[in-house]
Amino acid sequence: MSSPVENLLLTIVKLDRKAQMPIYLQAVQQLVNAIQRGYLLVGTKMPGTRVLGHLLVVHRKTAVAIYGELEAQGWVEVRPNKGTFVIAQGQEVKIYKPYEQLTSLAKYPQQTGYDFRRSNILDNPFDYAQCRYTFNDGVPDIRLTQLQNLTRVYSASMKRKSNRKRIGAYNQEGSEYFKEQLSNFLNMSRGLHIGKENLLITRSAEMSLYIISQTLLSPNDVVLVGALSMFTVNMVFQKMGARILTIPIDDEGIDVSYIRQHFQPGQIRMVYITPHHHYPTTVTLSAQRRVDLLQLATSFGFAIVEDDYDYDFQYDKSVMMPLASADLNGMVIYVGSFGKSLAPAFRTGFVVAPDNIMVEMRKYLGIIDRQGDVVMEYALGEMIEEGEIHRHLKKSLKVYRERRDVCCALLRSELGGVLDFQIPSGGLAIWTRWDTQISLLRVAGQCAKNDLLIPKTLLYQNQTVSAMRIGFGHLSVAEMEVAVGILKQSI
Missing domain, CATH: 3.40.640.10 (Type I PLP-dependent aspartate aminotransferase-like (Major domain))
Structure with a gap:
């Protein structure tokens, strides 16, 4: 008949034999965790190396290595002719009921046990979605990077x-x-x-x-x-x-x-x-x-x-x-x-x-x-x-100029009735001013359903402004045609 400690070890130690971390270190970490939380009390006698190897389905040498590492770290003491015992690391260990909520060993705390300042100012304002196409703030196309x-x-x-x-x-x-x-x-x-x-x-x-x-x-x-x-x-x-x-x-x-x-x-x-x-x-x-x-x-x-x-x-x-x-x-x-x-x-x-x-x-x-x-x-x-930077800029500028011109032409032909803009002399984005009767937030929501992400950080709409910043640098001509088509369809 198995002892309570042996039953407890079967619950505590879960080994991942495909992980890169050695088996004995996995066992050591989980046993230390159990000692720290009071599931293995100070003075508890641990099973012998043969029994431990049988419980964990590991070689006896691995069991010896586990106890050796625990002893080196000061968590157990090997007493000749008596066995291996859990000890306190020079401090009083808080005792918990050893058999309650053992599954919590596999979870990390969701909340801190102390107070800290929270910042609303630094909340992440960016949107993410699994859309195939996206408009952004005006970022380069890394596909052009050599x-x-x-x-x-x-x-x-x-x-x-x-x-x-x-x-x-x-x-x-x-x-x-x-x-x-x-x-x-x-x-x-x-x-x-x-x-x-x-x-x-x-x-x-x-x-x-x-x-x-x-x-x-x-x-x-x-x-x-x-x-x-x-x-x-x-x-x-x-x-x-x-x-x-x-x-x-x-x-x-x-x-x-x-x-x-x-x-x-x-x-x-x-x-x-x-x-x-x-x-x-x-x-x-x-x-x-x-x-x-x-x-x-x-x-x-x-x-x-x-x-x-x-x-x-x-x-x-x-x-x-x-x-x-x-x-x-x-x-x-x-x-x-x-x-x-x-x-x-x-x-x-x-x-x-x-x-x-x-x-x-x-x-x-x-x-x-x-x-x-x-x-x-x-x-x-x-x-x-x-001179590598100069050559790269010279080549990429030709591509971005073409993309700017194509994007402006598409916006004029497909959406000229609801928006207006000035062709930018530089940069990777176009500032478009929209018909005030159109809800840009609603348009963005519809675009997301059609596989085009327009982050809310690109939308500027209030009593005095109705505009959208459209980045074009990251889109090829073919991708741009599809994206503008989705935008038109979503209005």
């Missing part, structure tokens, strides 16, 4: 002996080589005049903005954004306790004169802008307003955070330089993503700012991303130095 070339460069960087020491070391400052190459790239492509000491390398633009907000913002600081603005950025600023106020937008971007008319020097801490293609409307901030904003920042004493989230995608011959290229007084913090046209795993964020604030921002980077990704940075640096 993965073979990326793999070659990355693999070579991994194998290079000179990089091995760097791989094994913490480097919160980032790769000096990459920063040198990236500063040269930004100087050439964006008209900046920076050195590597003016660069902070981050994982993403969101991480960049988080570090900036930690460095600059305090509770109740006033941050100005466009009347329509990037919601994820607003979430970051609100989490810092900032007061977010809005600036009107027209066909020339944000209305800079509104700031002068409604605020006094010292009242504003930061102005966040996306001047190249304002998010979400895609309009470009005019040259005169750029000059006015720089002058106003100097006289009012506020920082300008310039987010150039899609600078790489420009289809017109005339290129508008960032505000940072004309900043003489250190008022602009320039944020962007390098490798936006590549697959997401090969992108990196960056911040450009004067030396003194860089010192502070590096402190925060050292806390949240101490080791960085030196190998990836070296690979990206080599792509800049060898």
